[in-house]
Amino acid sequence: MQDPGSHTLEVDGLRKSFGSNEVLKGINLTIRSGEFIGLMGPNGAGKSTLIKILAGVYQASSGQIRLGGRTLTSLGDTEDVAFIHQDLGLVDALTIAENFALGNPPQRLFGPILNKRAERTSAARALGLVGLDLSVDTLLSDLTPGQKTLVAVARAMDRGARILIVDEATSTLPPRDAQGVILSLAAAAAAGATVVMVTHKLSEILEATSRVLVILDGEMVRDAPTHGLDRAALVEMLMQHESDPHNLDDASHQTRDPVLELRGVHFEDLGPIDLTLNAGEVIGISGLPGSGLHDIALLVNGTLKPHKGEVVESRPRLTRALVPPHRESQGGFGELSIRENMALSALGRWRRLSRVLKPRREELDCARVASELSIKPASIDTTFDILSGGNKQKVIFGRALLLNPDVFVLCEPTRGVDVGTRSEIYRLIRELARGGAAVLVASSDAEDLFSVCDRVALVADGRLQQLRPVSELSTSELELMV
Amino acid sequence: MFEESITVLVFLLIFLGFGLWLQDTFLNVSARMLDVHQSVPVLMLGLAVIVTLIPGKFDLSVSGVATLTTFAVVGLTVKNELPFPVAVGAAVAVGLGVGLINGVLVEYLNVNAFIATLGTGAICTGLAAVYSNGAYLGATPGTPDMPTWFRNFGTFVNKPPVAIVWVMIVLAVVGAFFVVDRFRPAAWSKTRWLVAKSAMFVSVILVLQFVTLLSTWVAQVSWMLLMLLLVALTMAVLLQYTTFGRQLQAIGSNRSAAALAGVRVRRQVVKSFVLGGFLAALAGISIAASQGSASPDVASAFLLPAFAAAFLSTVVFSDGRFTVGGTIIGGVFVVWVGIGLIVGGLPSTWTNVINGGVLIGAVSLSTAVRRRRT
Numbered sequence: 001m002q003d004p005g006s007h008t009l010e011v012d013g014l015r016k017s018f019g020s021n022e023v024l025k026g027i028n029l030t031i032r033s034g035e036f037i038g039l040m041g042p043n044g045a046g047k048s049t050l051i052k053i054l055a056g057v058y059q060a061s062s063g064q065i066r067l068g069g070r071t072l073t074s075l076g077d078t079e080d081v082a083f084i085h086q087d088l089g090l091v092d093a094l095t096i097a098e099n100f101a102l103g104n105p106p107q108r109l110f111g112p113i114l115n116k117r118a119e120r121t122s123a124a125r126a127l128g129l130v131g132l133d134l135s136v137d138t139l140l141s142d143l144t145p146g147q148k149t150l151v152a153v154a155r156a157m158d159r160g161a162r163i164l165i166v167d168e169a170t171s172t173l174p175p176r177d178a179q180g181v182i183l184s185l186a187a188a189a190a191a192g193a194t195v196v197m198v199t200h201k202l203s204e205i206l207e208a209t210s211r212v213l214v215i216l217d218g219e220m221v222r223d224a225p226t227h228g229l230d231r232a233a234l235v236e237m238l239m240q241h242e243s244d245p246h247n248l249d250d251a252s253h254q255t256r257d258p259v260l261e262l263r264g265v266h267f268e269d270l271g272p273i274d275l276t277l278n279a280g281e282v283i284g285i286s287g288l289p290g291s292g293l294h295d296i297a298l299l300v301n302g303t304l305k306p307h308k309g310e311v312v313e314s315r316p317r318l319t320r321a322l323v324p325p326h327r328e329s330q331g332g333f334g335e336l337s338i339r340e341n342m343a344l345s346a347l348g349r350w351r352r353l354s355r356v357l358k359p360r361r362e363e364l365d366c367a368r369v370a371s372e373l374s375i376k377p378a379s380i381d382t383t384f385d386i387l388s389g390g391n392k393q394k395v396i397f398g399r400a401l402l403l404n405p406d407v408f409v410l411c412e413p414t415r416g417v418d419v420g421t422r423s424e425i426y427r428l429i430r431e432l433a434r435g436g437a438a439v440l441v442a443s444s445d446a447e448d449l450f451s452v453c454d455r456v457a458l459v460a461d462g463r464l465q466q467l468r469p470v471s472e473l474s475t476s477e478l479e480l481m482v
Numbered sequence: 483m484f485e486e487s488i489t490v491l492v493f494l495l496i497f498l499g500f501g502l503w504l505q506d507t508f509l510n511v512s513a514r515m516l517d518v519h520q521s522v523p524v525l526m527l528g529l530a531v532i533v534t535l536i537p538g539k540f541d542l543s544v545s546g547v548a549t550l551t552t553f554a555v556v557g558l559t560v561k562n563e564l565p566f567p568v569a570v571g572a573a574v575a576v577g578l579g580v581g582l583i584n585g586v587l588v589e590y591l592n593v594n595a596f597i598a599t600l601g602t603g604a605i606c607t608g609l610a611a612v613y614s615n616g617a618y619l620g621a622t623p624g625t626p627d628m629p630t631w632f633r634n635f636g637t638f639v640n641k642p643p644v645a646i647v648w649v650m651i652v653l654a655v656v657g658a659f660f661v662v663d664r665f666r667p668a669a670w671s672k673t674r675w676l677v678a679k680s681a682m683f684v685s686v687i688l689v690l691q692f693v694t695l696l697s698t699w700v701a702q703v704s705w706m707l708l709m710l711l712l713v714a715l716t717m718a719v720l721l722q723y724t725t726f727g728r729q730l731q732a733i734g735s736n737r738s739a740a741a742l743a744g745v746r747v748r749r750q751v752v753k754s755f756v757l758g759g760f761l762a763a764l765a766g767i768s769i770a771a772s773q774g775s776a777s778p779d780v781a782s783a784f785l786l787p788a789f790a791a792a793f794l795s796t797v798v799f800s801d802g803r804f805t806v807g808g809t810i811i812g813g814v815f816v817v818w819v820g821i822g823l824i825v826g827g828l829p830s831t832w833t834n835v836i837n838g839g840v841l842i843g844a845v846s847l848s849t850a851v852r853r854r855r856t
Contacts, residue, residue, distance in 0.1 A: 303742060324742045331742075333735035335802060344732050345743045347725040357723045359660065381666070383801075399743060 007033045007068055007080060007162045007194060014063030016049055018388065021418055023049045025218040026063070033162070036189035037196045038205035038226065040234070041215035047198050050215065051167050055083050067163075081163040082156030088148055088169075090140050090155075097123040097136040100155050126158035127151070129191075130184040146177025150184055163194040170199060182208045200444075202234050212237075256281055258314055259438040260300065260407055265309035267295055269462045272309060275300070277407060277438040282429060283467065284441045284453030291459040294325045294411050297442035301409040318407065321345060321400035325411035325442070327389070331396040334385040338375065339366045341384050341395050346402035369398045374424070390421040397425065401432075408432055408439045414448055426451045485852045486665075489797045489844045493815045500822040507825050511695065515702035517817050519638045520772070522706045523548065523765045523781065525813045527788035528795075529717055530761035532804040533754050535792055536721065537733040539588060539595040541755060544762040544788065546603030546610075547580050548781035551766025553610040556776040557619050559628050566629050573770075574763050580606060581759020585752030611778055620775030628774065635705045636771025647703045650711050657718065658807075659683060706768055710810070713764065718806040730754055731803070786834075790816060790841040797848035816840050 011029040015022070024046045031037055041047045052058045054065065056074030065072050067080065075081040090099050097116075100123040101107075107115040107122075123136040130150045140148060149169050156164060166185065170178040178201070186208040189195045199205065205212055205226065212229065214222035214237045222237050256278035264272040270292040277283055277300065287293040298304040299311065301322040324330035333341050343350075343362055350362040363380070370380050373394040375387075384395060393415070400408055413429065414422045429452045433439050441448055449456045455467040500508045508514075527544050534541040551573035558569035580602055587598035621627035634640045659679070666675045690696040703711075721727035729750050732740040741747045769780055794812025795805045820836040828836075 301742075321744075322742055324739070329736075330739050333732050333739060335735050336731060340728065340731065344728060344740070344745070347728055351725060355724055356719060357725070357728075359723060379666070381663070403744075 008066075009075075009081075009163060009194065010064075010066040011054075012064040012066070014050070014053065014065070015061045016046075016053060016058060017061050018418075021420065023218050023418065024053075024060075027215075027218075027220050029213070029220065029223075031163075031194055031196065033194050034189060034192050035194055036186060036208060036210045037194075038209035038212045039196060039198045039215065040200070040205065040212065040237075045215045046218040047215055048167065049218075051083070051165060051198060054081075054165060075163070075165075079160050081165065082159070082161035084149070084152050084156065084164060084166045084169045088152040090148060090152060092141040093139070095137045095139055096127070096134065096143075096151055099140060099151065100126065100136075100158060104159065122158060123154075126154040129157050129188065130154045131187060132184075144177055145173050146180050149173065149177070149181045153181070153184065153188070157188065157193065162192075164188065164196070166195065166197040168198050168200070170197075170201065170204060178204065202231055205234060206231065260314065260318060260320075261312040262296075262299060262306075263310050263312060265299060265306040265311065267299055267304060267306050268292070270295055270459075271307075271462060273299075273464045275464060275467075277440055279406075279436050279438050280433050281455070282433045282439040282441060282453045284443065284449035284456040284470070285459055285464065286443055286446065286449055286456065287459030288444070292462060293442050293444065293459045296459060296464065297322070297325075297409050297411050297440060300407070300440050315406075319403060319405035320407040320409060321403045321405040323393075323396055323400055323408075323410045323413055325415070327392055327396060327415065332384045332392055334383070336384055337381045338370060338384060338387070338395055339363060339380040342366045342369060342380070342398040342402055345399050346404070349402075365402060366398070369401055370395075373398055373401075373428075390417045393417050393425075394421065397428070401428075406437060408437055409442070410439065411442045412445070412448075413441060413443065414445060415443075422447075485848065486799050486801060488851050489794075489848050490799065490811070490815075492844070492847065493819070496819060497822070500818075500826070504822065504825055508822050511698045512702055514818065514821075515699060515704075515707070516638050517821050518814050519704045519707055521787075521813060521817050522710050522772070523768045524784045524787045524817075525710055525791060525810055526713065526761055526765035526768060527781070527784050528791035528809040528813050529714065529806060530758045530765065531788055532792045532795065532806070532809055533717075533721075533730075533758045533761065534595070534751075535734075535804050536727075537730045537751050537754055538737070539751065539755070541584060541599045541758045542596065542785065543580060543584055543599040543601075543603030543606060544758060544765070545781045545785035546606030547577050547759055547762035548766040548769060548784065549776075549779060550580075550606040550610045551576050551763045552769045552773075552776045552780050553613055553619060555767055555770035556628070556774075557613060560619060560621050560625050563626050566632065569628075570767060573767055574760065576606075577759040577761075577763025577766070578756055579759070581756035581762075582752065584759065585755035588755065589748040589751050607779060607782060610776075614776065614778065616778055618775060618777045628770070632771055633774055635709075636768065636774070638704050640705055641701070641703065642705050642708050644701055644703075647700050647708060647711075650708070650715065651700065654711075654715060655683070655687070657715070661722070706772065709764075709768075713761070714806050714810055717761075721806060726750060726753065787813070787816070787837055790837055794841060794844055797845055801852075812844075 009029070009031040011027055014024055014027040016024040027050060039047055049058065053060045054075050056076030059073070065075065067075060067078060072078065091102065094102070097120045101119045107118040109115045120136050127134060127136065130153050132147060132150050132154065134143070134147065140151070143151065153164065164185065170181055173181065182204050185195050185197065189210070197204070197209065206229065209226045212222065212224055212226050212234070213220060258276050259279050260277045262273050262275040264274060266272060273296060275283070275296070285293060285296060295304060299306055301320050302311065303322065333344075339362070343366055347357060350357045350365070352358060366380050371378070375391050375394050375398070384392065387395065393413070397413070410429065413425055417425065429439060429441065441453055443449060450470060453470050456470050456473070457465045457467045527548060530544045531541055554573040554576055555569050558564045558572055559566050584599050584602055587593045587602070588595045662679060670678070687696070721730065729740065729745045732743065732745060733747055733750060737747060765784070766781065770776065773780070791809045791813030792804060794816065795808025796802050798808035798812045799805070800808050816837055819840050820833045823832065823836055824830050
């Protein structure tokens with residue numbers, strides 16, 4: 001534990017395939033004590049797969065992980081390494097000290113009587129490490145999200161972790177909280193800990209890290225010291241894989257019919273929002289988590305009702321279909337089959353006068369859409385639960401397609417989707433627009449906006465900024481969206 | 483396919499054992515069909531509870547509704563001397579009304595379904611007691627009685643024309659023929675599956691005919707059983723092949739996803755409670771028909787067996803879902819296991835112990851098999 005060299009983390013030729021789909025194509029890495037690494041890459045590039053292999057959630061197809069010279073299958077079981085996710089694993093109803101004691105071997109006075117004082121002292125010392133000035137008797141539920149993240153970091157360090165792997169823990173935090181977390185992590189790194197941080201935010205990388213790694217399509221394409229980099233350079237690194245972002249059809253200049261309009265809409269902290277969706281056009285909106293991005297999408301879909309203002313539909317009985325932002329909790333029906341999942345919104349189209357459905361037609365239509373989306377496995381009677389993330393997303397997409405609505409509201413259409421599926425989904429969205437549908441893409445992934453949208457805007461401070469044609473945006477403006 | 487059928491196989495083995503042990507006292511078609519006939523109210527209540535279990539709600543009021551409707555049918559004819567159709571109409575109205583109240587309480591006033599239906603069920607049972615002064619109600623000399631056709635409908639000895647029963651069985655088999663398509667192995671071609679499936683159906687039917695003498699069973703189907711079959715077929719179609727049924731399944735699986743996919747969740751759940759209330763009223767009417775009278779708390783003993791049948795349906799030819807066919811088959815099998823032991827000499831006071839044991843045994847067996855396979 002004393003020798004700093006014992007905490008060098010080496011990754012050698014790490015590969016991972018899911019079926020025929022190679023997600024990691026040989027990752028090599030050496031990380032030394034005291035480094036603060038920023039790990040970047042678009043969604044689906046392989047960042048989370050890499051982290052999950054390190055944590056022992058997945059097993060690598062080939063390659064080695066070494067910690068201080070020892071070969072390990074994962075870092076999940078070593079006390080030297082701690083993983084901090086968005087889900088912090090803290091209990092809201094307990095105090096900070098009690099949260100620290102959870103999972104630690106109990107410190108006892110005698111017999112079953114716990115040594116509360118010792119627990120509190122060690123918790124207080126750990127809080128000091130991350131610069132939190134709080135009583136250890138504070139209830140977790142009284143903390144801000146940023147403070148909770150820091151408590152999780154402090155707990156990890158209290159347990160002896162020398163390597164912190166932080167997986168997008170800041171992406172859901174308000175900017176100020178995120179800032180505090182980053183500074184604490186930087187302080188921890190300065191004190192000798194190793195920090196690996198996965199993030200989408202360029203500012204965090206530039207502010208705090210000592211070294212930047214960029215993963216694209218399963219390969220480590222850049223490994224450079226942060227010093228001397230600026231935003232433009234980072235954006236350029238991330239955009240290398242953008243082979244053909246603007247092969248959009250030229251229909252963007254013809255006049256379009258408005259299909260649905262938000263006029264002066266207020267909802268909670270949002271508003272006033274004005275937005276017009278036109279037939280044949282893909283509008284993209286983006287913003288930080290918590291910006292209300294998805295609320296706007298749900299307002300357009302009619303799921304949420306505006307507190308003030310109105311949603312104007314160009315024709316009566318306008319049909320709308322939603323791909324919800326959270327696939328697992330809001331999208332799928334785990335125990336039901338692919339067919340039942342896809343058919344749900346569009347059941348009306350197979351209904352006879354007697355109101356009994358036509359099962360053959362339903363099956364044929366679902367099977368056709370499933371094969372168009374190349375959903376695997378091919379049998380549409382497979383249970384939804386056992387599908388991979390990308391295929392789940394396709395099934396939920398299929399549900400919207402079967403409804404064939406006037407308006408598509410697509411939230412995070414490529415979240416957790418592999419590279420191949422991603423381009424298929426982009427192609428599909430373009431086709432929807434070409435077919436005359438109005439499409440709204442609400443995504444926190446800049447690539448979505450640049451790849452399929454005609455006009456894009458940001459949601460910030462409760463307002464939707466002016467929509468601008470995507471071709472007018474320069475790469476330096478892209479970073480605002482990442 | 484194996485995991486879905488394991489419980490049924492075990493049941494059949496048990497019956498085979500009973501058959502070898504008890505010979506003709508157990509293998510008596512007429513007596514076994516009489517058991518089923520007498521279980522019609524329980525099975526009907528089983529169907530009533532799966533309608534709300536599918537979208538994930540417990541309806542504990544069904545037995546109360548059944549008791550109250552029994553009293554309505556008997557009492558309004560016998561005590562209040564109203565025309566019989568009015569009495570039946572009132573009973574159905576009670577079922578629908580209580581279902582609607584349950585639905586509104588659960589969905590619009592956000593009362594926990596357990597609590598709301600426990601309450602309405604108690605109120606129904608209580609109202610029946612208040613109405614009858616807590617006493618038995620039945621026809622006495624000098625009072626009008628329920629029509630003879632209705633009493634005949636409830637007895638076991640009156641049988642409908644066999645042809646009708648066969649038509650319904652053919653319908654059910656044809657339906658099942660398409661339903662099993664879900665189990666087609668992905669690697670099999672359509673033709674191969676069709677051949678295999680047809681062979682399986684033909685052999686099952688041949689076995690049923692020549693080993694268990696299907697036609698003698700069919701000849702024993704009573705009017706009330708025919709009604710149960712009809713209701714079950716309708717319900718099976720309703721739950722699998724209508725928008726309402728599909729949406730209920732979706733709600734039960736993931737309520738918020740269903741709402742985002744455009745399902746009007748509250749309205750559909752309320753409808754399911756109303757349908758459950760209607761089926762509970764049918765159960766009450768069957769009790770009135772078969773017993774010809776109403777005794778206090780008549781249906782309360784049916785509540786747990788009804789839920790047992792409903793939960794058994796999740797492991798009878800099913801991958802964890804509540805099914806109509808499974809509820810009927812599971813409910814009947816439980817009754818037969820109990821009867822077999824009683825015929826074999828066990829005092830009939832043991833019935834509930836057996837019911838409980840069978841439910842736990844069947845569900846845990848099927849769960850264990852499924853876990854080992856995945």
